[in-house]
Structure formats: structure tokens, C-alpha cells
Amino acid sequence: MGLFGTSGIRRVVDDRLMEIALKVGFSVGKRYRRVVLAGDSRTSTPAIKRILSGALVAAGADVIDIGLVPTPTLAFIARDFDAGLMVTASHNPAEYNGIKFLNPDGSAFSYLQQQEITKDVESSRSPSLKWDSFGQINAFPCTVEKHMEHILSYLPDKCRLKVVVDCGGGAASVITPWLLQRMGSRVISLNDTTHGFFPHPPEPLAENLTGLIQTVRESDADLGIAHDGDADRMVAVDKHGNFISGDKMLVVFARAAKADKVVTTLDASMSVEEMGFKVIRTAIGDNYVSEELKRQGNFGGEPCGAWVFPESSLCPDGIYAAARLLNLVSRQPLAELISDIPEYSMKRGSVAGGGLNLSLVEESLQCLNPLSSSLLDGIKLNLKDGWLLIRPSGTEPKIRLTAEAKTPEQCETIYQTGLKCLKSCLSREK
Missing domain, CATH: 3.30.310.50 (Alpha-D-phosphohexomutase, C-terminal domain)
Structure with a gap:
């Protein structure tokens, strides 16, 4: 594997990752003068963020640290900056960490941008520093509130449902339960602590969400929602406790968006074409979906639970997806929304x-x-x-x-x- 994978840099936490973070900070800082920085709840995130911010400032960039927030929240705030860096390993186990790189439109760094970073990280040359050219580090208050207000501007209607939300011990803990309450729902929140030790594997697969499924059934809830570690993904459980496949969720969101062209990945079900959409297939990775959405398409996503709504952002936004789904289920149960979608x-x-x-x-x-x-x-x-x-x-x-x-x-x-x-x-x- 090269330095960059399908979603930024990601590896088991070790001294090499710390060295990479230092070099990444210098590389990004010399190219982007205003950088917004955030991280998820992993135990190693604060240390990596401090290394990144120090290198960014030394390279001359001004840094805004917005703390522990989901990747979609960072993407929303990044629209007012030159770049955004998110310290996260997303759905990987707790011993992993990494860095996601975002442009102001929410899209991931392009291949060319990645190659520039890779060249600097692999170089043996030391960066040139000047004592009088250091940047500054500042805080940026109310980022979660700003993201919630942005989502509510698209979805102002009240949704009086009972919803179970499994935050997975990740960054969604600081926003999704509160957003859905603001939308008028009664929320039962699970695993909403952020101490860095995930209560179950952070990838939101059915086998990892037994607690959510059981709680939905026992509480007679209308809907269950779960996120991964940095909340760029969202998956759902219907009122009967049935896990809904990502392929079916793709169709649900595409129909709600009245999409004529849907951008998705090679591993999505062949049933998507059978639902009447013109489907554009990309390589696996939300960055490829977002890149294609710049050219064509009304909606995009991956069956892993990463949903991209171009009207809001080119970053997969599990928070926005949760709100959109709540809005849909307030009018029609999820089981009915998927009833005509073939399953293979x-x-x-x-x-x-x-x-x-x-x-x-x-x-x-x-x-x-x-x-x-x-x-x-x-x-x-x-x-x-x-x-x-x-x-x-x-x-x-x-x-x-x-x-x-x-x-x-x-x-x-x-x-x-x-x-x-x-x-x-x-x-x-x-």
C-alpha cells in the first residue's frame, strides 16, 4: 500500500505515523495558509493533532482547531478555509488512526494533491523554517451548532418519532442525538461517550449493532441509526429491528433526491440499475464518488453507508443523512420505503x-x-x-x-x- 489509501492516510498507531503527521503538517502548511483541524475520539488523536498543528504553524499556516467533531462537521466549516485536516481512522479498529484531507467544497484531496503530500513525506530534506513567519493557532466556537443550523435549514419540518441512535463511542456523540431532538424526535442515545475505547467495532455492520437492534425492538422505536467513528457513514434499522442494507439505502436516498443520475461504486448491488436510475460506477472510495459528482449526478454514495448530498457538501455526511432519513420516515415507515427494492x-x-x-x-x-x-x-x-x-x-x-x-x-x-x-x-x- 502507498501512503494514501481510499480515504486519506490510515495505519496502526506507531512512531512512523507520528513522523508522517509531522511531515504532513509541514507539507500542507506551506501550501494552504488557512487550515481548519479536527479529530475523532481515539486515544491517539490529541497527540497526532498537536504534532500536525505544530508543523502547520511552523510552516507558516494559521490553524483553527475545532476540537472533537465528526468529519462532516469539519467539511462544513472548511468551506471558509483553504483546507481541512481530520485526524481519524474512520471505521477502522481503535488501534488505527490517520488523516483525512478535505478541500473547501468537502471533497477529498485529488490525486495530484495527494502526490504533492506524498513527495514531501517521502523526502529526506528538512523543511526550511523562519522564526518570524510562524502562523497562529486559534479556536473556532460553536462549530457543531453551525453544522446543525445548516442541516435544519434544509429540513425544517418537525419529525415526531422515537429514534435510537448508536454513536459507537465516536464523534457523532456530540451532534446526532441533539440534532434529532431539535427536529422534534424522542431520542434514545447509545454509546455516546468519547473516551476512545469503542464499545463495539466501529464499522457499522449488522453484526456490530446487536445492541441497537435489540433496543429498537424493546423500546418500540420507529427507527434506529448508527454511525462509524468519524460519522461520515450512517446505516439504519427499521422499526422491526431489521438492518437495512446499504444498497437499499442508496435507492431510498436517490429517490428522495429525485436523482436521474446516481454515482456509486463498483461494489454496489446490480439492483440499483434495476430501479430505473442512470448509474455511474466509480472505483471504491467516497473520494471517487465525490470527484465524479463534480461532473455529473444528483446524488452519490457507497453501500458501506457513505452518502454524498451535493446540495450540502461533497463530503459524505452521516449527520445530514440521519436527518434526511428521519424526515422520510416521519412520512412513511422505512420498511415501506424499501418494500419494492429487489434484494439479491x-x-x-x-x-x-x-x-x-x-x-x-x-x-x-x-x-x-x-x-x-x-x-x-x-x-x-x-x-x-x-x-x-x-x-x-x-x-x-x-x-x-x-x-x-x-x-x-x-x-x-x-x-x-x-x-x-x-x-x-x-x-x-x-
Whole structure:
């Protein structure tokens, strides 16, 4: 893996990450004169933020530290600055941390911007400092309130529901429960402390949200909502405690936005096309979705729970998504909103590994008789009644596999064939 993955820089916390933070601060500080800085609730975040802010100031930048807030809140505030830096590892486990890089429009740094940072981090040259050119560090009050007011300006109607919110011990703790209360709902808040030790794995998957599902059922709530560590993701549970897949949530939000063009990633379900949208597929990563939304599309997102609403920001905003969903469910139960969306069998998994010989994998997979293939991100094979995607992870040293088909038996066959071929190719490369 290179310095940048699919969502900024991310790695297990160690002395190398601290060194990277120092060099990143110098690199960003010499290019962007006004930088807004924030972080999530991880135990290592304050230390990394201090390293970043010190290097930014030494490079001549003025820094505004807005404290512990979600990434979408930082993205909203960043519109008045030259750049935003978020110290977070998003949905990765607590031992990870990293840095997200945001432009004023909420989009992630482009490939060219990333390459500039990478060149500086990998350079052995020391930065040139001048005692009389240091910047300043200041606070910026009421950032959460400003973000809430921005969201409420789009969604002023009262939504008198009972909602369970699982903040996951992350940055959503400081905003989502309060926002939904402001919208008129009764909120049951779970895991809303921010001591850095997550009560369950921070990736908002169904298997990690048993507490949310149980509470929704026991409290007779209308809706359940969960976030990841930095709250750029949002997933939902209906009133019966059923976890709603990200593919179905993608359709729900796209229909609500009256979108004619939907931007999503290669791993989203084939059911999205079947719902009548013109679908533009990108490589995996919300940065690719946001970049494409600059050119076309009314709504975009990833089935992992990252939703991008261009009218608000090009940063995935789990807070805004929670409010939008609340507004929709106040008029029609979530189970009804998804009732006409087809659901196919999908299986996801991974194997340990880094490099991947795509030509070798593609050759090995010809036994599946693909109709077509794409090398946009790893390799995706389009099959008669499904598809298979094999790609290196952009956040961990793993190779990910995803298969979808019309029936569970077909899906399992595709997945197991892909897994067998992948392991064979990896063993041949050793």
C-alpha cells in the first residue's frame, strides 16, 4: 500500500505515523495558509493533532482547531478555509488512526494533491523554517451548532418519532442525538461517550449493532441509526429491528433526491440499475464518488453507508443523512420505503495480502465465463446472473472479495470460485 489509501492516510498507531503527521503538517502548511483541524475520539488523536498543528504553524499556516467533531462537521466549516485536516481512522479498529484531507467544497484531496503530500513525506530534506513567519493557532466556537443550523435549514419540518441512535463511542456523540431532538424526535442515545475505547467495532455492520437492534425492538422505536467513528457513514434499522442494507439505502436516498443520475461504486448491488436510475460506477472510495459528482449526478454514495448530498457538501455526511432519513420516515415507515427494492444474495470477505497480479487473477477466473470485465479497481467480472469483484483494500493489508447473484446458491458458487482462484494466484506469486 502507498501512503494514501481510499480515504486519506490510515495505519496502526506507531512512531512512523507520528513522523508522517509531522511531515504532513509541514507539507500542507506551506501550501494552504488557512487550515481548519479536527479529530475523532481515539486515544491517539490529541497527540497526532498537536504534532500536525505544530508543523502547520511552523510552516507558516494559521490553524483553527475545532476540537472533537465528526468529519462532516469539519467539511462544513472548511468551506471558509483553504483546507481541512481530520485526524481519524474512520471505521477502522481503535488501534488505527490517520488523516483525512478535505478541500473547501468537502471533497477529498485529488490525486495530484495527494502526490504533492506524498513527495514531501517521502523526502529526506528538512523543511526550511523562519522564526518570524510562524502562523497562529486559534479556536473556532460553536462549530457543531453551525453544522446543525445548516442541516435544519434544509429540513425544517418537525419529525415526531422515537429514534435510537448508536454513536459507537465516536464523534457523532456530540451532534446526532441533539440534532434529532431539535427536529422534534424522542431520542434514545447509545454509546455516546468519547473516551476512545469503542464499545463495539466501529464499522457499522449488522453484526456490530446487536445492541441497537435489540433496543429498537424493546423500546418500540420507529427507527434506529448508527454511525462509524468519524460519522461520515450512517446505516439504519427499521422499526422491526431489521438492518437495512446499504444498497437499499442508496435507492431510498436517490429517490428522495429525485436523482436521474446516481454515482456509486463498483461494489454496489446490480439492483440499483434495476430501479430505473442512470448509474455511474466509480472505483471504491467516497473520494471517487465525490470527484465524479463534480461532473455529473444528483446524488452519490457507497453501500458501506457513505452518502454524498451535493446540495450540502461533497463530503459524505452521516449527520445530514440521519436527518434526511428521519424526515422520510416521519412520512412513511422505512420498511415501506424499501418494500419494492429487489434484494439479491451478496457475500463479502477478504484474505490477507498486499500486491495483486491482476492479469494472473483474470486468467484464472475465466472458468466463470464472464460476459465482460473491468480493471477500474482491481478486477470486476460481470456474469450472466451476477458479478465478482476482487480488489486490494485501500485501508488495510487485505484483498477483498465481493460476489452478488440472483440466488444464494449462485452467489456462493461465484464467491468460492473467486476465493479459490485468488488463493491459488497468491501462492504462485510467493
